[in-house]
Amino acid sequence: MDDIDSLKRSIGAALLMARERAGLTQADVSSMSGLASAMYGRIERGQMLPSVPTLHRLCMALRISASALLGLSSPRDLAAAAPEPPMSPQLARLARLLRMLSPGELRCLGALALDIRRRKNLVPAPSD
Template sequence: MQALVSGRTQKVDAVKTHPEGSASTRKPPKVRQRRLSDRARLSRQQLERRLALSVGEEARSARMRAGLTQADVAERIGIAAEVYGRMERGKMMPSVPTLFRLCLALRLSADVGMGLVTAVSVGAGLWEEDSREKDHLPEMRRLLRTLRRMSRGQLKLVNQVATAILPQR
């Protein structure tokens, strides 16, 4: 910092002083926080683990009933396939919006997904899709995902190849 003294500038040390000492030596005020007891924390962690496992197991069984791959479901709910895989294994809990989209994509009741009731008690047959969706093979869905990512020129080339390979009707 510079100060103007009789037309000349001089360097002046600028040190901020505080009644309790310099700012770097002060300790922040202690804030009282409510902490869960170890027993309550352990109970909560166990509940979260069981819930994550339940959601994962139900998502996997619903996905298998629908004949979908993990990549198919991940694409439908808008998350990475790796993240969906961790959810299915019970390693992570989905957020509420993701859980909502998961239940819609798999036609899964949230009660069933969270393990509140079993699929038999709510009539899992009500959530079955018509056979049109089940007839698609995972290979076909994978091919469609790949085609959706292609440019117009690439799609024209694939169409020409397919026309050349397939027999004329």
């Protein structure tokens, strides 16, 4: 039983470190991985062991290897697990909202974002 409890705590600590490194809240990670916030909180606190599919989703959401999350690699590997800069919480929320839009709504939003960027940077509009 101690081995299981130790594994729960180890995974929870690794999740906490990865989440903080990414600048995300528990709600952000739970939403990105499709978990209920309460369930993610229990896993991160070391009170619950995630299933293999849940572990995979958490690795994908936090951009961390399963070996780092399971404690099979050194803690330094956990700190350096993200090859690209972490997504800000605001960008993560926007990405979740974008996934709910239709293709037409995405095109419209893309055109709006491009127009905002052009106005801000005074980038000339393409000639049609």
